[in-house]
Amino acid sequence: MARPKSEARRQTIIDSAIKLIAREGLGAATAAIAKDAGVPNGSLFTYFPTxxxxxxxxxxxxxxxxxxxxxxxxxxxxxxxxxxxxxxxxxxxxxxxxxxxxxxxxxxxxxxxxxxxxxxxxxxxxxxxxxxxxxxxxxxxxxxxxxxxxxxxxxxxxxxxxxxxxxxxxxxxxxxxxxxxxxxxxxx
Amino acid sequence: MARPKSEARRQTIIDSAIKLIAREGLGAATAAIAKDAGVPNGSLFTYFPTxxxxxxxxxxxxxxxxxxxxxxxxxxxxxxxxxxxxxxxxxxxxxxxxxxxxxxxxxxxxxxxxxxxxxxxxxxxxxxxxxxxxxxxxxxxxxxxxxxxxxxxxxxxxxxxxxxxxxxxxxxxxxxxxxxxxxxxxxx
Amino acid sequence: MARPKSEARRQTIIDSAIKLIAREGLGAATAAIAKDAGVPNGSLFTYFPTxxxxxxxxxxxxxxxxxxxxxxxxxxxxxxxxxxxxxxxxxxxxxxxxxxxxxxxxxxxxxxxxxxxxxxxxxxxxxxxxxxxxxxxxxxxxxxxxxxxxxxxxxxxxxxxxxxxxxxxxxxxxxxxxxxxxxxxxxx
Amino acid sequence: MARPKSEARRQTIIDSAIKLIAREGLGAATAAIAKDAGVPNGSLFTYFPTxxxxxxxxxxxxxxxxxxxxxxxxxxxxxxxxxxxxxxxxxxxxxxxxxxxxxxxxxxxxxxxxxxxxxxxxxxxxxxxxxxxxxxxxxxxxxxxxxxxxxxxxxxxxxxxxxxxxxxxxxxxxxxxxxxxxxxxxxx
DNA sequence: GATGAATGAGGATTCATTCAT
DNA sequence: TATGAATGAATCCTCATTCAT
The missing domain is CATH 1.10.357.10 (Tetracycline Repressor, domain 2)
Incomplete structure (x- = not known):
C-alpha cells in the first residue's frame, strides 16, 4: 500500500547525477542534481538518504x-x-x-x-x-x-x-x- | 619589489597544501592549508592570488x-x-x-x-x-x-x-x- | 466509527515519544518516534493530528x-x-x-x-x-x-x-x- | 594588526540571542539571531564557531x-x-x-x-x-x-x-x- | 483506515576571497 | 606588506505534514 518508490524517479536522479558529476565533479550539488532531474530537492533524499x-x-x-x-x-x-x-x-x-x-x-x-x-x-x-x-x-x-x-x-x-x-x-x-x-x- | 618576501613561506604553503589535499582532496579549505602551514589565511593569497x-x-x-x-x-x-x-x-x-x-x-x-x-x-x-x-x-x-x-x-x-x-x-x-x-x- | 483502531497503538506511540523526547528533547522527530514505535510515520498523525x-x-x-x-x-x-x-x-x-x-x-x-x-x-x-x-x-x-x-x-x-x-x-x-x-x- | 574582533559586535549577538531564545527557545535560528543583531549570518560564526x-x-x-x-x-x-x-x-x-x-x-x-x-x-x-x-x-x-x-x-x-x-x-x-x-x- | 512517499522551506555551517587595520 | 575579521552564497540534510495508493 501507500505509494511505492518510483523506479523511474530513481533512475532520473541517477541520470542527472551522472550528467552533473561528469560536468562538475563529485562536488556537484545535490540540489542541482535534483533540479536537473525535475524532482524537489527533498525527494532526492527519499531515494538516496545521503x-x-x-x-x-x-x-x-x-x-x-x-x-x-x-x-x-x-x-x-x-x-x-x-x-x-x-x-x-x-x-x-x-x-x-x-x-x-x-x-x-x-x-x-x-x-x-x-x-x-x-x-x-x-x-x-x-x-x-x-x-x-x-x-x-x-x-x-x-x-x-x-x-x-x-x-x-x-x-x-x-x-x-x-x-x-x-x-x-x-x-x-x-x-x-x-x-x-x-x-x-x-x-x- | 621582486617576489613577496619569503620563498620559505611559499614552500611551507605548498607542503601543507600537498599534505591536506592528499588527505581531503581538492576541496581542502585554503584556511586549513594556511593554518597547517602556520600562515595567516589572508597571507596564502599573497603567494597564490587564487x-x-x-x-x-x-x-x-x-x-x-x-x-x-x-x-x-x-x-x-x-x-x-x-x-x-x-x-x-x-x-x-x-x-x-x-x-x-x-x-x-x-x-x-x-x-x-x-x-x-x-x-x-x-x-x-x-x-x-x-x-x-x-x-x-x-x-x-x-x-x-x-x-x-x-x-x-x-x-x-x-x-x-x-x-x-x-x-x-x-x-x-x-x-x-x-x-x-x-x-x-x-x-x- | 469511534476512535481509531487500536488503543494499544496509541500507547506505543506515547511510550516511544516519552523515550525519544527524554533522550533528544522536544525536537525529536515524529518520524523517529513512529519508527521507534514500529508504526508507519503517517499513522502517527492518525492518532495525533499534530x-x-x-x-x-x-x-x-x-x-x-x-x-x-x-x-x-x-x-x-x-x-x-x-x-x-x-x-x-x-x-x-x-x-x-x-x-x-x-x-x-x-x-x-x-x-x-x-x-x-x-x-x-x-x-x-x-x-x-x-x-x-x-x-x-x-x-x-x-x-x-x-x-x-x-x-x-x-x-x-x-x-x-x-x-x-x-x-x-x-x-x-x-x-x-x-x-x-x-x-x-x-x-x- | 588586521581588524580585531569587535567586542561590541559580540555583545550585540549575545543580546539578540537572549532576545530570540527567550521568545522561541533554543531552537531559535542562528540566521535569525544574526539578522536581529544586524550582522551577516556568517559573522555569527566568527564570534561563536558553533x-x-x-x-x-x-x-x-x-x-x-x-x-x-x-x-x-x-x-x-x-x-x-x-x-x-x-x-x-x-x-x-x-x-x-x-x-x-x-x-x-x-x-x-x-x-x-x-x-x-x-x-x-x-x-x-x-x-x-x-x-x-x-x-x-x-x-x-x-x-x-x-x-x-x-x-x-x-x-x-x-x-x-x-x-x-x-x-x-x-x-x-x-x-x-x-x-x-x-x-x-x-x-x- | 492504513501506509509511506512526496514536499520544500528552513537549519547549521563552510569557504574563497576581500579589505580594514 | 601582513594580518585575520568580514562576507553571504552555497552546501547537505531535516522534518512536520499531506496525499496518492
Whole structure:
C-alpha cells in the first residue's frame, strides 16, 4: 500500500547525477542534481538518504552496466585471444560511447566516499573478466603478481584507451586494436 | 619589489597544501592549508592570488620534481632498454616513496582547474622521457599512435604500479621490475 | 466509527515519544518516534493530528499517571502531616523511578506548545494535593499567597528532589525524607 | 594588526540571542539571531564557531551577571540572616527584572548542549552564595546533604519566585519576602 | 483506515576571497 | 606588506505534514 518508490524517479536522479558529476565533479550539488532531474530537492533524499549513498549507488550502477556489457556474449568467444579481445573491445567501446559514465566511474573509483565494500563488490562482479585476464597473464611478465594488480594494470590501460577513443572518434577503432595488441604482447 | 618576501613561506604553503589535499582532496579549505602551514589565511593569497593558481603551482612543482628525478642520470644510461629502465625505476620509486605528492598529482591531473597550458608545459618539460618512450615504441604495437597517447599509456601504467608499490612495500621492487618487463615487451 | 483502531497503538506511540523526547528533547522527530514505535510515520498523525497535539496528550497522560499515583491511598492517610508525607513520598519516588517521564513532563511544562488549558486541566486534576498543600500552608510563611504559587513552590522543590534521588539512588530515601522535613518546617 | 574582533559586535549577538531564545527557545535560528543583531549570518560564526559554543557563552555570560549582582555588597551585610536576605532579594529582583535572561538561563541549564564543565564553572563562581547557603543550612533539615543539592533546592525556589514576581509585579516584593521567610524557616 | 512517499522551506555551517587595520 | 575579521552564497540534510495508493 501507500505509494511505492518510483523506479523511474530513481533512475532520473541517477541520470542527472551522472550528467552533473561528469560536468562538475563529485562536488556537484545535490540540489542541482535534483533540479536537473525535475524532482524537489527533498525527494532526492527519499531515494538516496545521503550524498555518499548516491555515490555508492552510482558506482554500483555504472559498474554493473559496464560488466554486463563486457560479459555479454563472452561465452561464445573462441580461444583466449578471442575472449580477451571480446572483453577489450566491448569495454573500451562502451567507455568511448559513454564518456560521462566513464568519467564519473573514474572519479568515484578514486573517492573515499565509495565504500571499500562497494568497490569490492564491483570487483567480485567482474570475476569473469578478472579470471580471464589472470589466465592470460599466467605465463607472462606479470605472472605471480596479485590478480588485483594485474586487473588494475589492464583497467588503467583501458581507461587511457577509452579516453583517447572518445577524443579521437575517427581513429577510435585503430586505437582500440593497437592497444589490444600492446596488451596481448605484454600480458602473455 | 621582486617576489613577496619569503620563498620559505611559499614552500611551507605548498607542503601543507600537498599534505591536506592528499588527505581531503581538492576541496581542502585554503584556511586549513594556511593554518597547517602556520600562515595567516589572508597571507596564502599573497603567494597564490587564487586557489586555482595554487593548484597550478602545485601541479608544476610536483611535476618538475618528478621530471628532474627521472631525468637525473638518464644521459649516463646505456642502450634504449637501460634508459627506459632508468626512467621507469626512478619514476615508480619516486611515486612509491612520495605517496602524497603522487596522489595530489593524480587529482590535479583530472581537475579542470589546472589549466591546459600548465599541463602542456609539464608535458613539454618531460620531453626527454617522452622522446625516449616514442623512440622505444616506434616499431611496436603502438607505432604510429600519437605520442601523447603512448605517453599516457605509460603514465597510467606507472600510476598503477606506484600505487601497488606503496601499498606493498615488501614486493615493491619486484612489482617495479615485472611491470617494466611487461612494458618493454608491449612497447617494442 | 469511534476512535481509531487500536488503543494499544496509541500507547506505543506515547511510550516511544516519552523515550525519544527524554533522550533528544522536544525536537525529536515524529518520524523517529513512529519508527521507534514500529508504526508507519503517517499513522502517527492518525492518532495525533499534530505534533503539538501529541505534546498535549503526553502532558496529560504523564500528569494523570503522576496524580493518580500520588492520590492513591491518600484518603487512608492520617493527619495533615501524614497526608503531606504520603503525597511527597509517592510523588518523589514516582519521579525517581520514572526519570524519562519526569524529564519529559519538565520539558513540556516549559513549552509554549502545551496549551494553557491543558496545563490548567492538569492543575485542576491535582486538586486533592493542591488543597492539601494550601491547607497545610494556611498559617505558614506563604499564607495568603496565591495557591498556584504555593503549589509551584512545592512542585519545584519536588522536581529538584526527584532529580537528586535518581542520580543518587543509594541516598534516595534519605533525600526524600530530609526534604520533606524542610518542606514541612517551611510550609506550616 | 588586521581588524580585531569587535567586542561590541559580540555583545550585540549575545543580546539578540537572549532576545530570540527567550521568545522561541533554543531552537531559535542562528540566521535569525544574526539578522536581529544586524550582522551577516556568517559573522555569527566568527564570534561563536558553533551554536553550542554560543549557548555556552550565553550561559556563562548570564550566570556571571547574576552572580556579580548577587555578590555585590554582600560583604557589607550583617549576620547570616541579613546576608541570606541580601542574596535572596538581589537574586529574585534581578530575575524579575530580567525575564528574558532568566528564561534563557533556565533553558540552558536544562540543555545537554551546555557542557558540564561550563555548568561547573558557573557553580564554582557562585561560591560565596553557595557557601553562605551551606552555612545557614548546617543545622537544619538539609544538614548533611550534598551542598550541590542544597544549592539546587534554593535555586529552584528562587526560579519559582522570580517567575511569580514578574508575572505579578504589584505583589513582587511581598512574594519575595514571604518566600524568604519560607526559605529561612526551612533551611535553619 | 492504513501506509509511506512526496514536499520544500528552513537549519547549521563552510569557504574563497576581500579589505580594514 | 601582513594580518585575520568580514562576507553571504552555497552546501547537505531535516522534518512536520499531506496525499496518492
Amino acid at each position: 550524498k555518499v549513498e548516491l555515490f555508492n549507488a552510482l558506482y554500483t550502477e555504472i559498474k554493473e552496466e559496464l560488466i554486463s556489457t563486457v560479459d555479454d556474449g563472452l561465452s561464445n568467444a573462441g580461444d583466449e585471444r578471442e575472449q580477451l579481445l571480446h572483453v577489450w573491445a566491448r569495454w573500451t567501446r562502451w567507455g568511448a560511447a559513454n564518456g560521462e559514465k566513464r568519467r564519473v566511474l573514474a572519479q568515484l573509483s578514486m573517492s573515499e566516499d565509495v565504500l571499500e565494500s562497494t568497490k569490492m563488490a564491483g570487483f567480485a562482479a567482474a570475476h569473469r573478466s578478472v579470471n580471464l585476464i589472470r589466465q592470460v597473464a599466467r605465463h607472462g611478465a606479470l605472472r605471480g603478481q596479485d590478480s588485483a594488480f594485474v586487473g588494475a594494470v589492464v583497467e588503467s590501460l583501458a581507461n587511457t584507451t577509452m579516453d583517447f577513443m572518445s577524443r579521437n572518434p575517427k581513429h577510435a577503432e585503430e586505437v582500440c586494436m593497437s592497444t589490444f595488441e600492446f596488451l596481448w604482447k605484454a600480458l602473455r | 586557489k586555482v593558481e595554487l593548484f597550478n603551482a602545485l601541479y608544476t612543482e610536483i611535476k618538475e620534481e618528478l621530471i628532474s628525478t627521472v631525468d637525473d642520470g638518464l644521459s649516463n644510461a646505456g642502450d634504449e632498454r637501460e634508459q627506459l629502465l632508468h626512467v621507469w625505476a626512478r619514476w615508480t620509486r619516486w611515486g612509491a616513496a612520495n605517496g602524497e605528492k603522487r596522489r595530489v598529482l593524480a587529482q590535479l591531473s583530472m581537475s579542470e582547474d589546472v589549466l591546459e597550458s600548465t599541463k602542456m608545459a609539464g608535458f613539454a618539460a618531460a620531453h626527454r622521457s617522452v622522446n625516449l618512450i616514442r623512440q622505444v615504441a616506434r616499431h611496436g604495437a603502438l607505432r604510429g599512435q600519437d605520442s601523447a597517447f603512448v605517453g599516457a599509456v605509460v603514465e597510467s601504467l606507472a600510476n598503477t604500479t606506484m600505487d601497488f608499490m606503496s601499498r606493498n612495500p615488501k614486493h615493491a621492487e619486484e612489482v617495479c621490475m615485472s611491470t617494466f618487463e611487461f612494458l618493454w615487451k608491449a612497447l617494442r | 505534533k503539538v497535539e501529541l505534546f498535549n496528550a503526553l502532558y496529560t497522560e504523564i500528569k494523570e499517571e503522576l496524580i493518580s499515583t500520588v492520590d492513591d491511598g491518600l484518603s487512608n492517610a492520617g493527619d495533615e502531616r501524614e497526608q503531606l508525607l504520603h503525597v511527597w513520598a509517592r510523588w518523589t519516588r514516582w519521579g525517581a523511578a520514572n526519570g524519562e517521564k519526569r524529564r519529559v513532563l519538565a520539558q513540556l511544562s516549559m513549552s509554549e506548545d502545551v496549551l494553557e488549558s491543558t496545563k490548567m486541566a492538569g492543575f485542576a486534576a491535582a486538586h486533592r494535593s493542591v488543597n492539601l498543600i494550601r491547607q497545610v500552608a494556611r498559617h505558614g510563611a506563604l499564607r495568603g499567597q496565591d495557591s498556584a504559587f504555593v503549589g509551584a513552590v512545592v512542585e519545584s522543590l519536588a522536581n529538584t528532589t526527584m532529580d537528586f534521588m535518581s542520580r543518587n539512588p543509594k541516598h534516595a530515601e534519605e533525600v526524600c525524607m530530609s526534604t520533606f522535613e524542610f518542606l514541612w518546617k517551611a510550609l506550616r | 551554536k553550542v559554543e554560543l549557548f555556552n557563552a550565553l550561559y556563562t555570560e548570564i550566570k556571571e551577571e547574576l552572580i556579580s549582582t548577587v555578590d555585590d555588597g554582600l560583604s557589607n551585610a550583617g549576620d547570616e540572616r541579613e546576608q541570606l536576605l541580601h542574596v535572596w532579594a538581589r537574586w529574585t529582583r534581578w530575575g524579575a527584572a530580567n525575564g528574558e535572561k532568566r528564561r534563557v538561563l533556565a533553558q540552558l541549564s536544562m540543555s545537554e548542549d551546555v557542557l558540564e564543565s561550563t555548568k561547573m564553572a558557573g557553580f564554582a563562581a557562585a561560591h560565596r552564595s553557595v557557601n553562605l547557603i551551606r552555612q545557614v543550612a548546617r543545622h537544619g533539615a538539609l544538614r548533611g546533604q550534598d551542598s550541590a543539592f542544597v544549592g539546587a533546592v534554593v535555586e529552584s525556589l528562587a526560579n519559582t519566585t522570580m517567575d511569580f514576581m514578574s508575572r505579578n509585579p504589584k505583589h513582587a516584593e511581598e512574594v519575595c519576602m514571604s518566600t524568604f521567610e519560607f526559605l529561612w524557616k526551612a533551611l535553619r
